[in-house]
Amino acid sequence: MTSDDHDPQPGALKRSAHGKHAGNDKATDPGAPGDVHAEHTVEIPPDVSMVTLLGPRDELLRTVERAFPKLTIHVRGNVFHLAGAPADMALVEDLLDELLTVIDAGQPLNRDAVERSIGMLRGRTRERPADVLTMNIVSSRGRTIRPKTLGQKEYVDAIDDHTIVFGIGPAGTGKTYLAMAKAVAALQAKQVNRIILTRPAVEAGERLGFLPGTLNDKIDPYLRPLYDALHDMIDPDSIPRLMAAGTIEVAPLAFMRGRTLNDSFIILDEAQNTSAEQMKMFLTRLGFGSKMVVTGDVTQIDLPGGTQSGLRVVQDVLGDVEGIHFSRLTAQDVVRHRLVSAIVEAYGEFDARGAASARPANVVRADRGSR
Structure with a gap:
């Protein structure tokens, strides 16, 4: 001024x-x-x-x-x-x-x-x-995708600056959507040759053979959110052609085993539902000229009881490794309906109260056991 x-x-x-x-x-x-x-x-x-x-x-x-x-x-x-x-x-x-x-x-x-x-x-x-608010990632059919919060912009910047980025935060913070926008932008700029999108099919325990129908019928419900996002960013008529050519691949996490992924932009969504072994398997698929983004919400783990989330473990294992970055988004970065942010915050406070009330009981039980 x-x-x-x-x-x-x-x-x-x-x-x-x-x-x-x-x-x-x-x-x-x-x-x-x-x-x-x-x-x-x-x-x-x-x-x-x-x-x-x-x-x-x-x-x-x-x-x-x-x-x-x-x-x-x-x-x-x-x-x-x-x-x-x-x-x-x-x-x-x-x-x-x-x-x-x-x-x-x-x-x-x-x-x-x-x-x-x-x-x-x-x-x-x-x-x-x-x-x-003026940072543009990718435009399609007159619509531009851009970050809407400071946390989202820092997340997008981290994807530019690091080989592997973990986007961790609640629903509605744009973790997967922004990562996919960056993947499409990288493909359009010829920085990579293909995009690979994957999710763990946790509800089926990834034992897809037990489900009825063809392979596509079995995996489609788990991968549908990724298809929906693709349709926002790429001409829908070109998606079948790109998938047939292998330029875009959408597959369950189990299909990544044994592969080395070069010159690719690889996104693992719903990573909180991977085991520690699956997370290690996925990360070691990284090849030359590739970039990985791993997204998940550690408050929405659907793994069977006793199975530790790979997304929790990896923060302790790789927190200090150069070239790997952890972006943590919060309720302040929720960009869905206004009520979604309020819901996320309310559940966070509820969980915190529950954890606080549980601590004294644990102390009492420990004291009794030591007598």
């Missing part, structure tokens, strides 16, 4: 400001927190559509107002009039800068983008919100 004392750069905000003590309006203890009141005027460049910035029926403006309830915001023409605590005003001014950058990049604004931008600014993250 630039003040009115200087010529603004093209596309920059023009800002004028004056501060006043809240005591000018009403009696306030000068030593009390929050007693400083200021007013700022922020002018939006004339070439920016205010409808785009404010949203239909001022929906995005209302989102900002809800996030800063103690700040008074009035918009007249292309000028924002702000009044309130200087810290709140500084955040809103930074927010406007970020949103204008997103608009300049040709990206649409919505409530989710505004809320996530506010969260990143309040968290003083290393990345600018605009850098996160």
